[in-house]
Amino acid sequence: MEHIDFNNDLLSFLNQSPTPWHAVATMKKQLDSSGFHPLDEKDDWSLQAGNGYYVIRNGSSIVAFRTGNTDTTKAGVRMVGAHTDSPCLKVKPNPVLRRKGFLQLGVEVYGGALLNPWFDRDLSLAGRVTYGDCNGQVQDALIDFRKPVAFIPSLAIHLDREANSNRTVNPQTDLPPVLMQVPEDDTTDFASLLITQLKAENGVTAERILGYELSFYDVQQAGFVGLRNNFIASARLDNLLSCYIGLQALLETSGEQPALLVCNDHEEVGSMSAEGAQGPFLSSVLERWCGAGKSRAIAHSMMISADNAHGIHPNFMDKHDENHGPQLNAGPVIKVNHNQRYATNSRSAAVYRHLSDQLGLPHQTFVVRSDMGCGSTIGPLTAANLGVTTLDIGVPQLGMHSIREMIGSDDAYTLFKVLTGFYQSPQVF
Structure with a gap:
């Protein structure tokens, strides 16, 4: 997918997704048209190698995955996580x-x-x-x-x-x-x-x-902003943007490697629900897919939790650490917090940097000021529930949690390219 097409489709996705239920319904249509097969949690599953599947819970959370053509106990699963809800x-x-x-x-x-x-x-x-x-x-x-x-x-x-x-x-x-x-x-x-x-x-x-x-x-629709269209403004960029990026990356892959996208509801209110990241949804899907080999598969796996990051605001530059103020259109942001508000560790960050550098694409790092509190994501919750190595990353944005937010028009496509490479990487761990 080319850059212009990617951004135009992003605008369409945002406009079609005013709620988590609409977002999941929009994702379902794309998965159906790409040959993915729907699964019902109430039924028996008979999963075949090299196929794509998806499961929906509560209509507002979705797990989509490609089974790949390699054994998950040896290859692991390349996972990307995001959330469908917004304030x-x-x-x-x-x-x-x-x-x-x-x-x-x-x-x-x-x-x-x-x-x-x-x-x-x-x-x-x-x-x-x-x-x-x-x-x-x-x-x-x-x-x-x-x-x-x-x-x-x-x-x-x-x-x-x-x-x-x-x-x-x-x-x-x-x-x-x-x-x-x-x-x-x-x-x-x-x-x-x-x-x-x-x-x-x-x-x-x-x-x-x-x-x-x-x-x-x-009702104002998503659109380009700026004299040179440097920005995209929309409601619900946090975090439908990451849902869209993760889905397009999954659809772009060859399907050779086991790969999964999870988009949970209720992240903005703590994730403790049947369909939230603190619930059993993802773990249940992995158990039914990997069976008795789930623990071995997890040991070879990695999760990238994609949730937007705080870009540096030109009117409030003192709200950022002087060495960690991410700029719009300067690449996705690796989010670090040693108090585990983000799940990034040195190894998971290195994997992303390595993939990004191989593609010649930019990346940045964010650490909150030491005198300020830090938000969180589904990353630490998923890492704790599964025991999987996890990276927290996100596109830098302004106006987070406003009725209308803003990102750079280059950053989402950059993250899409790296996540596509991640999904297709022969070996993660």
């Missing part, structure tokens, strides 16, 4: 608020979101809805309103003279989005709005809504 505003179970003729929805903040950028944006709504059909069966469907249906207006500066110096955001009272104006005797029910959307979008008739997991998102 956002999720609709509460009983959300409807009626205030002075406005109909609003109560929301819960998911993950460590930057809240101020959510004001004064055109918002839509998407996610999974569970409903009872006319046959008494429980069904799931994805919905995406696609158009602007909500807005969170800022309080005018005339009513808050300290807005530019001392404004804070109360998630309970300040964030309910406005959906429409309604008369005083209005009885609009949120469930009825969802039933109408299910019919319009999916052609299904829901007798009643049984549950939902819905998120607001910014």
Whole structure:
């Protein structure tokens, strides 16, 4: 895949994936069109050498893998991990608020979101809805309103003279989005709005809504930014970017070596769920694939945890260690933390540097300032659960956890090329 095609397809992937469920559905389509076979955890598996397979859990996490043509107990498995979720505003179970003729929805903040950028944006709504059909069966469907249906207006500066110096955001009272104006005797029910959307979008008739997991998102599409298109700006770059890079690398491989991509949900809230990185999903898939030889396979394996890194901000350069401020468009970032917030060690970092250098591609290193706390990734969790040598790496970005984030337009393709080489490497350990 060429650089221009790669970035254009990336923009399309981001625009089609407003929620983890949509991201996994988009990935599934690409895997299906590339000849990968779906597996169901409830069924027996009969895996064949040289084939591609994928497993989905909860609709929001996915493991895709190529079995390769070599014995996993001797060759190991080349693994890449990412996560499908991003900080956002999720609709509460009983959300409807009626205030002075406005109909609003109560929301819960998911993950460590930057809240101020959510004001004064055109918002839509998407996610999974569970409903009872006319046959008494429980069904799931994805919905995406696609158009602007909500807005969170800022309080005018005339009513808050300290807005530019001392404004804070109360998630309970300040964030309910406005959906429409309604008369005083209005009885609009949120469930009825969802039933109408299910019919319009999916052609299904829901007798009643049984549950939902819905998120607001910014309708502004992903695109190039800058006088010379040096940057890409989008929502959910953290971490749909890594999901896309890992998937394209897996699809690009010859299939000779055993290779795997895992994209977990719930990383932004700690990963402790059935489909999160602290859960058993990946380990279960490896057990069913490698069987009694799983432990030997792990000893020959390596995991690359791909999650975006903090690029140096030109207005806040003092927030980085003076020798470890990654620049946009200067290559992917090897993330190091000796307190194990990142799983990188000297050997796993060396493997990446060696592959990158062989391809003539750039790389950087990030260490958080010693007087600041460090975030984390699925890397340490996966390393601890599996006992696999792990590297934490990521594309440098600005605006992390904002409603709109920015990366360099060269870095994702660079990581894609190195991960493709990693997947096809005859020997890792």
